[in-house]
Amino acid sequence: MDIFLKVENITKQFAGHTALDDVSLEVPRGCVYGLLGPNGAGKTTLIRIINHITAPDKGRVWFNGHPLSPADVVNIGYLPEERGLYKTMKVGEQALYFAQLKGLSKAEATARLKKWFVKFGIEGWWNKKVSELSKGMAQKVQFIVTVLHEPQLLIFDEPFSGFDPINANLLKNEILELRDKGATVIFSTHNMSSVEEVCDHITLINKSKNILSGPLDEVRRAHGGNIFEVDFRGDRGALVGALEGLPCTLLDESLVATEEDGTDKGLKIHINRDEDVRSVVEVINNSVQLRTFREVIPSMNDIFIKAVANHSAK
Amino acid sequence: MGKIKIIAAREFNERVRKKSFIITTILMPIAFVAIMFVPALMMNISSDEKKEIIVVDQSGLVGGGLHDDGQVTFTTSDKSFDALKEENNEVFGILVIGEDVATNPSNVQLFTYESSTINIESAITEQIRGIIESEKLKEYNIEDLDRILDEIKTPVSLQVKQLNESGEAKDSSAILNIALAYVFGFLIYMFVFLYGNMVMQGVIEEKSNKVMEVMVSSVKPFQLMMGKILGIAAVAITQFMIWVAFIIVVGAVALNLLGGEELMAAAQTGAAMDPAMAMGGVSLDKDTVALINTVSDPGYLLRIFGGFLIYFVGGYLLYAAMFAAVGSAVDNEKDTNNLQLPITIPLILAIFVMMNAMQEPNGPLAVWFSMIPFTSPVVMMVRLPYGLPDGFWWSVVLLYATFLGMVWLAGKIYRVGVFMYGKKPTLGELLKWVRYKS
Numbered sequence: 001m002d003i004f005l006k007v008e009n010i011t012k013q014f015a016g017h018t019a020l021d022d023v024s025l026e027v028p029r030g031c032v033y034g035l036l037g038p039n040g041a042g043k044t045t046l047i048r049i050i051n052h053i054t055a056p057d058k059g060r061v062w063f064n065g066h067p068l069s070p071a072d073v074v075n076i077g078y079l080p081e082e083r084g085l086y087k088t089m090k091v092g093e094q095a096l097y098f099a100q101l102k103g104l105s106k107a108e109a110t111a112r113l114k115k116w117f118v119k120f121g122i123e124g125w126w127n128k129k130v131s132e133l134s135k136g137m138a139q140k141v142q143f144i145v146t147v148l149h150e151p152q153l154l155i156f157d158e159p160f161s162g163f164d165p166i167n168a169n170l171l172k173n174e175i176l177e178l179r180d181k182g183a184t185v186i187f188s189t190h191n192m193s194s195v196e197e198v199c200d201h202i203t204l205i206n207k208s209k210n211i212l213s214g215p216l217d218e219v220r221r222a223h224g225g226n227i228f229e230v231d232f233r234g235d236r237g238a239l240v241g242a243l244e245g246l247p248c249t250l251l252d253e254s255l256v257a258t259e260e261d262g263t264d265k266g267l268k269i270h271i272n273r274d275e276d277v278r279s280v281v282e283v284i285n286n287s288v289q290l291r292t293f294r295e296v297i298p299s300m301n302d303i304f305i306k307a308v309a310n311h312s313a314k
Numbered sequence: 315m316g317k318i319k320i321i322a323a324r325e326f327n328e329r330v331r332k333k334s335f336i337i338t339t340i341l342m343p344i345a346f347v348a349i350m351f352v353p354a355l356m357m358n359i360s361s362d363e364k365k366e367i368i369v370v371d372q373s374g375l376v377g378g379g380l381h382d383d384g385q386v387t388f389t390t391s392d393k394s395f396d397a398l399k400e401e402n403n404e405v406f407g408i409l410v411i412g413e414d415v416a417t418n419p420s421n422v423q424l425f426t427y428e429s430s431t432i433n434i435e436s437a438i439t440e441q442i443r444g445i446i447e448s449e450k451l452k453e454y455n456i457e458d459l460d461r462i463l464d465e466i467k468t469p470v471s472l473q474v475k476q477l478n479e480s481g482e483a484k485d486s487s488a489i490l491n492i493a494l495a496y497v498f499g500f501l502i503y504m505f506v507f508l509y510g511n512m513v514m515q516g517v518i519e520e521k522s523n524k525v526m527e528v529m530v531s532s533v534k535p536f537q538l539m540m541g542k543i544l545g546i547a548a549v550a551i552t553q554f555m556i557w558v559a560f561i562i563v564v565g566a567v568a569l570n571l572l573g574g575e576e577l578m579a580a581a582q583t584g585a586a587m588d589p590a591m592a593m594g595g596v597s598l599d600k601d602t603v604a605l606i607n608t609v610s611d612p613g614y615l616l617r618i619f620g621g622f623l624i625y626f627v628g629g630y631l632l633y634a635a636m637f638a639a640v641g642s643a644v645d646n647e648k649d650t651n652n653l654q655l656p657i658t659i660p661l662i663l664a665i666f667v668m669m670n671a672m673q674e675p676n677g678p679l680a681v682w683f684s685m686i687p688f689t690s691p692v693v694m695m696v697r698l699p700y701g702l703p704d705g706f707w708w709s710v711v712l713l714y715a716t717f718l719g720m721v722w723l724a725g726k727i728y729r730v731g732v733f734m735y736g737k738k739p740t741l742g743e744l745l746k747w748v749r750y751k752s
Contacts, residue, residue, distance in 0.1 A: 073531065097324055
């Protein structure tokens with residue numbers, strides 16, 4: 001795997017508390033990497049270290065194969081959770097200003113900005129003052145400013161907050177498009193359904209420690225716990241009887257639904273081991289008419305809550 | 315450096331284009347003149363109203379001799395003090411002169427219906443003294459007394475010339491020196507406060523707007539701070555240059571109206587010859603001659619204006635760094651009060667020292683405080699009109715070196731402060747931040 005950003009055993013202490021404790025993670029090139037964790041877990045500190053705003057006490061950050069240096073900052077685009085623009089400045093001028101600080105020439109920045117403004121349908125805003133814009137409108141401007149210099153690494157902290165569903169969707173597609181063009185994206189959020197939609201990999205930080213890392217699919221499957229949903233037509237009693245003696249347990253009776261004609265249609269079971277799946281399916285198939293048989297993958301929300309609760313309890 | 319320039323350019327453009335900049339550029343000179351001269355004007359206005367005083371002269375010696383002046387009018391009355399008191403006249407007061415005033419000069423009483431002023435009191439005693447003295451002189455029966463007195467009157471007028479190293483004598487106008495010291499000292503004090511506050515407010519605005527959060531991923535906090543300080547310095551210098559240009563234009567127009575060339579010629583010849591004489595149709599007294607000659611000396615002007623710029627910029631930079639550090643530490647302006655003490659105390663001290671140093675521009679007080687970087691920008695203004703002081707360049711070097719040290723210190727505080735929210739730090743905590751690792 002081609003690793004774009006590598007965080008190696010980072011420890012950071014502030015007066016009185018440890019913000020990050022021996023945190024390591026690897027962000028593959030060209031993916032959307034979810035950085036998750038409860039409030040105050042240390043995510044922002046980690047992002048600031050990657051942004052070279054603060055330095056770690058211990059550990060190192062590797063950026064595109066070399067140790068992170070201040071010069072790499074021009075290859076990073078950071079959209080902080082706390083958005084801010086100069087209120088009295090005009091939108092266009094302000095975007096130009098931020099672009100120039102990221103090293104773009106004025107002409108280049110103007111050309112790119114015009115393109116983005118057209119893309120977002122906000123050409124008319126160029127000469128408006130920021131104070132005239134709504135929160136969502138200002139967020140759009142801020143997004144453009146973040147990605148304008150086409151950085152290799154993009155860091156978004158809660159990018160969808162303050163957006164209506166239509167604009168959130170627009171933004172989501174832009175982020176995925178940037179990824180497809182080769183950018184690596186770090187995505188920090190508390191909105192777990194958006195994690196499921198956009199992230200390829202995740203890391204969960206709790207109490208300054210990395211407690212869970214990996215590709216999203218694997219993480220979810222690993223937390224699946226071998227629970228399967230069976231959808232069928234036929235006699236439920238016959239099926240339950242047939243399953244007896246097999247290495248599986250029936251779960252959650254309430255989920256069993258009954259069709260109007262009196263036939264049962266659904267069942268949730270837990271199968272003890274992976275290798276037993278085939279034998280269980282065989283038995284089900286023999287006793288009832290099997291419609292679907294699929295593994296129940298837990299939502300990121302459930303995984304988040306469970307993992308944090310387990311870790312905090314230790 | 316490139317980024318500092320971009321930041322400074324934004325600060326400059328944003329501020330110079332604001333309406334408030336144009337308004338202050340116009341209003342500041344007016345306000346400044348008002349602050350300095352209105353109190354003087356007010357004193358003149360109040361003296362326009364004449365105070366009426368009823369005189370009860372028991373000696374019969376003084377009463378007739380009292381004459382009205384700009385402030386008071388005297389009315390002699392035959393009535394007794396008690397009777398007048400009963401009448402309750404609509405006057406300022408009643409002056410009672412004792413019978414034996416010639417031998418017992420303290421037997422004079424002034425009863426007033428409102429509070430009296432030193433001016434009125436000294437005017438009255440001065441008149442009474444004059445009358446009694448001349449009465450006493452008369453008793454000596456000297457012939458032609460008035461003529462003798464007129465003859466011995468000698469109005470001495472001192473022409474001050476300052477010798478430079480090559481032995482050349484130059485006119486030195488003490489009035490001008492004091493006026494310039496006063497004006498420039500105050501200007502530095504005001505500018506440092508005004509523009510330093512601008513820096514502080516800018517930092518607070520960026521922090522509360524959360525612009526800082528966006529900026530710090532592109533630029534270092536230090537660059538942000540320096541850019542702001544330098545950008546606002548450029549605003550200040552621009553404003554000052556506009557005023558200088560304005561003064562030159564107004565001065566040129568005024569000189570033209572007064573018949574400039576003749577005046578200059580008169581001043582130059584007048585300085586060499588008898589100044590009191592009328593020259594080329596223009597008559598000038600020595601003070602004016604000295605003034606014009608001082609003002610038209612390019613070395614003098616260069617010293618004053620150049621010195622002002624050097625010290626204004628240095629003083630501003632030094633204090634702006636402190637203002638920036640304070641701004642970075644708080645969430646809103648209300649919380650700055652106690653943190654601003656280390657800034658305001660030396661500045662106010664500088665003004666006090668300046669006032670005193672005017673009496674003795676090269677005395678130990680002036681010399682020491684014009685070396686200390688926190689007070690030198692203001693205090694040095696008092697010394698500059700009297701020639702380039704010893705240790706001038708040392709003072710400049712010290713000021714700018716202290717600025718560099720202060721910027722380093724402020725940068726350390728700033729870097730921590732801009733990420734601190736919801737805290738009301740004390741000065742001690744601010745100094746602790748200096749030692750934090752980045």
